[in-house]
Amino acid sequence: MNPQDIRATVKIRTRLLWLVFAAWLPSAIAIGLVARSEYVELKSSALQDVRRLADGLNSIVERELDKRFVMARTLSASTALQLNDLARFYIEASLATKGMDSWVALYRPGRQVLNTRFPYDPLLAVPVPELALWLTSGEASYFDRSGPLVKQPLIGVIAAQAITPVDFNVVVAFDPAVLNSAISKLSPSHGAIVSIVDKDLKVMARSKDHHAWLGREATVDMKQRALAGRDGFEPSITLDKVPALTYLSLPNRHGWYTIVALPQETLDHEARHAAVKAIGLAATLLGLSLLLALYVARSVSEPLLALEEAAEELGQERVPQLLKTGISEADRVARALRDAGVRIKESADVLEAKVNDAVARTAEVQQRLADAQKREALGRLAGGVAHDFNNLLQTISAALHLMVATTPEGPPRRMLDAATRATGKAADLVKQMLAFGRAQKLQPAAVNINDFLLKVCDLAGKAAGTNINIHANVAPGLPAVFVDPSQLELALLNLIFNARDAMQGRGEIKIHAFLAVNGLSSASPAQSAFVQIDVSDNGPGMDASTLRKAFDPYFTTKPVGSGSGLGLAQVLSFARQSGGDAHIVSEQGRGTNVQLILPSTTAVPTASASASTGAVAAGRPLRVLMVEDDSLVASVVLSAIEGMGHCATHCLNAEKAKELITQGERFDVVFSDVVMPGAITGFDLAEWCQTLQPPIPVVLATGYSAQSPETDVVVLRKPYDLNDLARALQQAAGADITPALKG
Known part of the structure; x- marks a missing residue:
């Protein structure tokens, strides 16, 4: 080999090495960026998992407490408790907690007089001097390291008796292991330490060393965060003195928090793993590239220029010519360059078509979204006016019904019939408004x-x-x-x-x-x-x-x-x-x-009973309690009910109705509106009436309500026909209905 060939070979090899290094460096940087991106994505995913875990667990804890608060409130309103019939109350409480992981205790100031975990003992009077929380009203929660009877840690919710003065506090207690079970079911990952703390920042459950930390207060740093309302992620030190990135949830309805600590060591391990993987991949890539460069330098000379030209054509988005260099390796590279050019061109054409299709689909989706938002806005508007408008229609239709019954045939009667038909069309128009807006x-x-x-x-x-x-x-x-x-x-x-x-x-x-x-x-x-x-x-x-x-x-x-x-x-x-x-x-x-x-x-259709027409159905006289806040509706419908032969009493809201019934007023049926001023709706009143002994049947009426009844109760849609009202009252009261004769 002459010196010129040697110099050419060295020059080619040197350039190939520089080319390999130049090609490797961006790849190494890209590998590093990908590794970092992977770490950031893993960290973000871990934090999202932690956030979902904490918020989901917080909701579960809230539901667990809600379930027991509802039970405590319900039992505190027991008639047996008001009559001081503790044996009967024991039976009610035992039935209420049957199949549950909770039990009921009954307290008087300073002592416990009943516990469903043990057989009923009328002489039970266990002193409870350490229980400083005695409620004269409302409700609260507490933690006890050792219950006076069960001798084990417990969490209790308290509800004061619903009378004045308060003789009893009802406690629904449960084992903190219930909360630990909820943590276990959610399977914390990434080595996370999960804690549930109450409103006083005391540990109620913990995924690690639960018994060691039960009842202990959270760290000072965590207390400061809770007091300042700093939820989310912040660096902290756990109770185990472990540095961690800790997530503090928002307090739930009862003021309890969920704390999830992600150890810093876990995050550092992920970062080191990503870095080692990136370095190893980059080093492997460099070594392989150098070996390949040395091999190619031994067999490539003039074909390199032809390949360079082909690569330049490829870089300019042109399809290179198929080369015939006589060297199989170079020919394969040339063929690969040509195939790559063909695929790139085809991919560009496909990509352009997909982009155009995506733009068209996006426009279609945006149009559908705009239509949906418009319908939703119209639906909210329709639902807002439906209640008041149907109350007005109810007043008009009821008044027309009463006037038609006393007006003989003639022009005045025809005018009343026309007004009645117009009221029906107005009611149909409200139904259409609610229907297209999905407010009904x-x-x-x-x-x-x-x-x-x-x-x-x-x-x-x-x-x-x-x-x-x-x-x-x-x-x-x-x-x-x-x-x-x-x-x-x-x-x-x-x-x-x-x-x-x-x-x-x-x-x-x-x-x-x-x-x-x-x-x-x-x-x-x-x-x-x-x-x-x-x-x-x-x-x-x-x-x-x-x-x-x-x-x-x-x-x-x-x-x-x-x-x-x-x-x-x-x-x-x-x-x-x-x-x-x-x-x-x-x-x-x-x-x-x-x-x-x-x-x-595949269900079998049931035959629908057609509503009978004619005069208002007659039946036995009833004592009717009418609950209606709209004075126009009440003035007309109350007269119609009395015209049916019933004795009617009117209340403006459900609170007043409950007061009358509680005071001993006797009624055969309650006829109530659904939406009324105050905290109690018609559905709530109906459920309350079902708990009475004996229960009072309820018929509801509504101009518009998106809520559905949880009990089997008749709901009349305003404007309702007085015949339908008469039948509903008689059927609810369990009376036989005999259609009245016209004339």
Whole structure:
């Protein structure tokens, strides 16, 4: 080898080494950045796990305390306790705690007189001088290192007796191991030390050395953080003198905290592990690169320039030419460069297409979000006015009902009938407003489509006019749908009347019900979870602009005063709230087809009892307690109840009603509004009445309430018919109902 070749070889090798080093350095930096990013991500994930663990555990502790506070409050209001019947109270308390990890103790000042952990002893009087917490009202929690009877650490919640003066305090106690069990179920990770402390910052449970620290106060640093309201993460020293990054939760409703300490050693170990991995990977990469450079330098000379040119073309986003250098290694690199260029170009094309598609999807999602926010705002507005508006409608409709009963046939009677129909239309309008805004809670049930469509077509055929032909076609063996029957009827009537108006009172409306799969028709029941109902007309159809806005609330093409624009909005909202959807297919000159897609069910539909019409039902006279804060509603409905032959007493709120009943007033039934001033709702009053001995039946009425009753109680929706009220009162009181004769 001549000196010139040697110099060329050395030059190539040197340049290759520099090239390898230049290529390795960014990779090493990138590896370091990736390692650091991995550590930061791991640390962030660990902190998120800690935060979720603490907040979730804090909620669990709150629920555990709430459950026992509710039990203590309930037992403190026991009639047996008020009568000083401790044997009966022992039975009630034992039943209340059956199957639970809690027990009930009863205290008088300075002594314990009852404990459900032990057999009932009427002579029990265990001194409790160390229990300094005696409540004359309200409730509290406490920790005792050794209960006077159970001789073990316990946590107790106290509720003072609900009378004055207070003779007893009811204590619901439980083992701190309950809280430790909750910690164990959440499985703290990353070596975290979890502590639950009460409002006085005393340890109630701890994942590490629980018995050693039970009842001990938290560190001074943690007390200062709690006093200053500094929740979240801060460096601290644990009770075990372990440096840690400690998370302090917000206090729950009872002032208890959850503390999770993540040892600093754990975090440092993760950092060291990431650094060692990055250094090892970088060193390995450098060594392999140097060996490869030495190998290539021995076999590459002139083809290197051709490869360099090919690499430059690749860097300029061009596809390199396929080289034929005669060296297999160089040829393979050249072929790889060309293949890489082809893949890069294809990837760029695919990426551009995906970006365009993502931009289009983002715009669609933003539009849907805007629509949802608009509907939510309208729904909140509708729910806000529904209560007061329905109270006004109730006053008007009840007054009209009473006036119709005493007005003979003639012009005055016809005017009253017209006013009654107008009140009904106003009530339907409120239902539509609540429906499209989802402010009205649906009451779904299994509905037989075949029977339901026959009833709707019969009802709509009379109202649509003689020049409108309505045809219904139901596929054989169609399953029932699981929807709110009244909302389904309203939706179908809206579609039929919209079609009638579009055809200007003359034409044909077809209703077709069949199975559907993901919104597409199907002939196989095994493939379907939905039923599709198509309502089509042969009217003028819609243009593209009208079709885009057809489901918008208050949008209408009808003349001013001829439509509210809520019909199709109610249809869409009802379908989606029921778990289905609605679509419109329409073209100008080719009619309109509205597709209502609803979830099916295998449940057997129950026959709905139709409400009887006529005069107010007669029955035995009842003593009725009416609870209504609206003076207009009360003035009319109270007179109507008395006109039914009942003795009625009026209260403005539930607190006054409870006071009357507690004082010994006897009533056969309570008729109450749901939403009233004060802290007690109609649902709360109904639940309270069920706890009495004997219980008092309750009938509720509401203009609007998003809450549902937790007990089996009749709820009348305002404006209700006085016949419905009469029947509900008699049925609630357990009386036979005999329809009164008209005239």
